Amino acid sequence: MVSPNLFITTTNMFELFQYSFAIRGLEAGIIIGLIAPLIGMFLVLRRYSLIADTLAHVSLAGIAIGFLLQINPIVTAIASTVLSSVVIERLRISRRVYGESALAIFLSGSLALAVVLISLAHGFNVGLLNYLFGSIVTVKQTDLYIIGGLGAVVAALLFLFYKELVYITFDEESAQVSGIPTRAINTLLIVLAALTVSLSIPIVGVLLISALMVIPVVTALQFRQSFGKTIVVAELVSLFSVIVGIAASFYFNLSTGGTIVLVSLVLFALSLGFRKR
Amino acid sequence: MSVDHSLNIIEVNKVSFAYKESLVLKEVSLNIHKGDYLGMIGPNGGGKTTLIKMMLGLLTPTSGTVKLFGQDIRTFKEWSRVGYVPQKVINFDVNFPATVFEVVAMGRYGKRGLFRSLTKEDRRVVQESLRQVEMWEFRDRIIGDLSGGQQQRAFIARALAGQPEVIFLDEPMAGVDAQAQDQFYQLLKKLNRDLELTLVFISHDIEAVVNEVTEIAFVNRTLSYDDDPKKFVKEEMKKLYGESKFIHHHHKHV
Numbered sequence: 001m002v003s004p005n006l007f008i009t010t011t012n013m014f015e016l017f018q019y020s021f022a023i024r025g026l027e028a029g030i031i032i033g034l035i036a037p038l039i040g041m042f043l044v045l046r047r048y049s050l051i052a053d054t055l056a057h058v059s060l061a062g063i064a065i066g067f068l069l070q071i072n073p074i075v076t077a078i079a080s081t082v083l084s085s086v087v088i089e090r091l092r093i094s095r096r097v098y099g100e101s102a103l104a105i106f107l108s109g110s111l112a113l114a115v116v117l118i119s120l121a122h123g124f125n126v127g128l129l130n131y132l133f134g135s136i137v138t139v140k141q142t143d144l145y146i147i148g149g150l151g152a153v154v155a156a157l158l159f160l161f162y163k164e165l166v167y168i169t170f171d172e173e174s175a176q177v178s179g180i181p182t183r184a185i186n187t188l189l190i191v192l193a194a195l196t197v198s199l200s201i202p203i204v205g206v207l208l209i210s211a212l213m214v215i216p217v218v219t220a221l222q223f224r225q226s227f228g229k230t231i232v233v234a235e236l237v238s239l240f241s242v243i244v245g246i247a248a249s250f251y252f253n254l255s256t257g258g259t260i261v262l263v264s265l266v267l268f269a270l271s272l273g274f275r276k277r
Numbered sequence: 278m279s280v281d282h283s284l285n286i287i288e289v290n291k292v293s294f295a296y297k298e299s300l301v302l303k304e305v306s307l308n309i310h311k312g313d314y315l316g317m318i319g320p321n322g323g324g325k326t327t328l329i330k331m332m333l334g335l336l337t338p339t340s341g342t343v344k345l346f347g348q349d350i351r352t353f354k355e356w357s358r359v360g361y362v363p364q365k366v367i368n369f370d371v372n373f374p375a376t377v378f379e380v381v382a383m384g385r386y387g388k389r390g391l392f393r394s395l396t397k398e399d400r401r402v403v404q405e406s407l408r409q410v411e412m413w414e415f416r417d418r419i420i421g422d423l424s425g426g427q428q429q430r431a432f433i434a435r436a437l438a439g440q441p442e443v444i445f446l447d448e449p450m451a452g453v454d455a456q457a458q459d460q461f462y463q464l465l466k467k468l469n470r471d472l473e474l475t476l477v478f479i480s481h482d483i484e485a486v487v488n489e490v491t492e493i494a495f496v497n498r499t500l501s502y503d504d505d506p507k508k509f510v511k512e513e514m515k516k517l518y519g520e521s522k523f524i525h526h527h528h529k530h531v
Contacts, residue, residue, distance in 0.1 A: 045373060160392050167383045170373060173363055177333045178387025178439060179356030221374055224419050230374040 016250050024144050025136025025203065025256070026246050031151040032200045032212065033242035037220075037234035038158050039196045040213030042189055044221070045169050051088070051190065052210035054103045055197040058084045058110040060206045062198070063131050064117035073131060074146055077201055081194035084110070089190045093183070134205030134257025136246055147199045154192050154199075161185060166227060203242075205257035212238065215264040222271040237267050284311040285347075286443055286475055287332055292341030294327050301327050304341065305500040309443070309477060314469045316490030316506065317479045323497035325479045326364075329445050332477075333361060346442075357388040360436030360444035362429075364451060369428075371421030377431050378416040381407055384438030406437040410464060426457025433464065443475040444468070450480060462489050483510060 016022045043049055062080030066073030084106055091102040118128065130138045139147075158165070164185045167175040176182045193213075200209045220233035245260030287309040294302040302324040309315055317325050330336040331343055334350050343350040346358060384406065385399040407413040410430040420428060429449055436444050446465075450458050466489065468474045480486045486493070486506070493506035495513065503509035 045370070163383075163386045163389070163394065164391065166375075166379075167386050170375060170380065170383065171363065171369070173335060174361050174383075174435075175386075176335060177356060177359060177361040178384070179354070180387055221372060224372075224422070225374055226376040226417075226419075227374050227379050 016247060021137055021139070022246075022250055024139045024141065026243070028139045028144055028147045029136070029203050029242040029246050029256075029260075030239065031147050032196075032203050033238045034235065035151050035154050035158075035196050036200060036209075036212045037216040037238045038155065038231065039189075039193050040217040041231055041234060042165050042169050043193060044214055044217045048193075049210065049214050050100065050103050051085075051193060052197055052213045054088070054107045054110075055081045055085060055194050056201070056206045056209045057107045057114070058194075059198050059201055060131070061110040061114040061117065063128070063201070063206070064114045064121070067128060068117055068121050072142065072146075074143055074198060074202065078150070078195060078198040080110075081198050082191055085190040085194035086187060089187050130205075131201055132205050132207055133255050134201070134203050134208060134260075136203065136250065136256050138202040143202055147202075150195055150199055154195050157188065157192060161188060165189060203246075203256060204260055208257040208261045211261040211264065212241075215261070215268050216241065219264070219268040219271045222274060237264060241267065282310050282312050285309070286311050286313075286345070287477075288342075288344040289328070289332065290342045290344075292328075292331060292338045292343060294324070294331065294336065295339045296327075300498065302496075302500075303498050305496070307494060307500055307502060309475065311442075311475055312469070312473055313492050314465070314476045314490045315478065315492040315494060316486035317477065317494045317496055318481065318483050318486055319496035321481065325496045326447055328496055328500075329447055329477065329479060333359065333445060357439050358442045360384075360439050360441035362432045362436050362444065362446040362449055364447045364449075369421075373421060375420050376417050377407070377412060377420055377423070377434075378403065380420050380431055381416075381434045381438050384435035388439055402440065403434075403438050406434040407431075409437055409468075410434045424454075424457070425452040426454060426461065429453055429457075429461065430464070433468075437468075441474070443477065445477045445479075447479045448481070449478070450482060450485075458485070465489065 016026070040052070043052060059077040059081045062077035063073040065071075065080065066076035069076070088102050088106055091097055092099045097105070164175070164180050167178070167180060168182055168185055172182055196213070197209050200212060204212050216234040216238035219237045220230045223230070223233055225233065241260050241264035245263045246256055248254060248263070249256040249259040285308050287307070289305060289307040291304045291306055292302060293300065293304055305328060317328070319325050327336060331338050332345070332350075334353065345353045346355065381403050382395060382399065385395055385402060389395060389399060404413065407416055410433050412427065412430050412434055415423065415427060415431070420431060423431065433449075450461065453461060462485070465476060465478070469476050478486070478490060487510045490506055492502070492504045493509050495501045495509070
């Protein structure tokens with residue numbers, strides 16, 4: 001008796017597209033999946049991977065503020081991460097604290113603020129948990145407009161400053177000598193990272209966003225290709241992880257963010273096998 | 278030669294640099310003329326790199342002035358006239374995903390300006406620069422996969438791609454094997470003579486530098502300059518040798 005079972009699975013296959021929340025989640029996921037590795041490429045190669053994680057924790061404080069003031073949490077998350085990213089960069093340049101220490105201060109500080117704000121709002125609720133680990137259910141129609149609009153802005157700015165970003169990432173000193181305004185470009189990169197982190201939170205969640213920026217890039221780096229081809233491979237890994245992860249989380253009722261990250265980790269493990277030497 | 282050697286490209290005037298409390302350079306003055314091939318020697322920590330970084334605008338002097346092409350460095354904007362080959366071979370990421378072509382193309386970025394992508398003309402100049410250093414056939418290789426000497430030639434090509442009038446090289450021989458070094462010196466000589474490029478070259482290898490450069494500067498907190506490197510080094514050696522008479526060896530008997 002195989003056929004009835006098969007029939008049920010095939011109807012189920014398209015079930016995802018019958019729910020508007022699932023379609024919204026998938027659309028938002030694809031936008032995030034496209035821009036996260038673009039930013040991640042520059043962060044990973046500059047040894048800035050941890051900044052994504054730090055900004056994610058900052059955004060949690062932003063989300064808590066949103067819950068408390070009853071404003072859309074994405075908006076408060078964007079405001080808090082962008083502001084903090086500029087302060088972190090200033091602190092790094094001033095050399096009054098080490099780069100990583102600046103990150104550690106912001107990571108723990110914003111987490112502390114978030115926890116205190118949450119206790120003020122009388123504890124965790126389901127909505128907040130969704131922001132921690134990501135869920136396709138979190139994405140509302142206005143969120144999708146924000147993610148789409150700002151996602152396009154991030155992608156456009158990356159495109160416009162692509163060659164400056166590449167040069168600074170490879171060799172900051174020579175880039176500066178050649179007349180590139182390195183300080184402005186560095187600030188731009190970190191602000192774009194802040195935007196991307198905030199936009200990704202509804203889907204992958206605060207705790208997993210850095211994975212989406214880092215793992216596809218590290219996977220692509222195993223193939224030792226040109227800069228351009230490495231970006232393409234990272235994009236493919238990221239999109240595959242997002243689409244398969246969202247579909248799997250929908251059908252098997254799993255955590256969306258967690259499934260996406262696990263799928264990308266499997267691809268990373270495979271890429272390690274590919275690399276000779 | 279048709280190069281006007283009397284033209285000052287870089288004027289360093291009574292420049293001092295202090296890092297926190299300690300004085301790295303004290304009232305250093307130096308003129309670099311068009312077509313010079315200046316070797317800068319001196320002990321580690323003597324201030325060679327600091328001096329070069331001030332001429333490139335990467336560091337600001339504590340006192341004194343630096344002029345590039347007659348303009349004060351603080352308002353200087355024509356950075357495409359200046360090329361730079363940093364001390365890269367020892368400290369760059371060998372896993373960086375970039376082909377030789379992509380690295381050399383970076384040399385065009387500053388010239389092209391913001392918001393513009395590279396044109397056909399840029400690609401032609403990149404190709405020409407790669408041929409100049411005999412690295413065209415390596416254009417699709419990942420930079421980290423090449424030998425030290427090949428990487429260094431790629432970095433020279435990157436500087437050339439900006440079509441500068443002066444190139445600064447900071448210890449370019451570090452991590453380059455002896456045979457590649459010979460080739461490298463020939464390349465520099467060619468650039469200086471045929472392309473009439475002004476070269477400023479930092480090295481701690483006095484012997485090699487003396488045989489190559491046409492001007493020499495010895496930097497050790499202060500600067501002494503000579504346009505006869507061989508004579509200069511002979512005299513410096515004599516000074517050093519003379520001093521060594523006063524060095525006593527103490528042997529401890531246990």
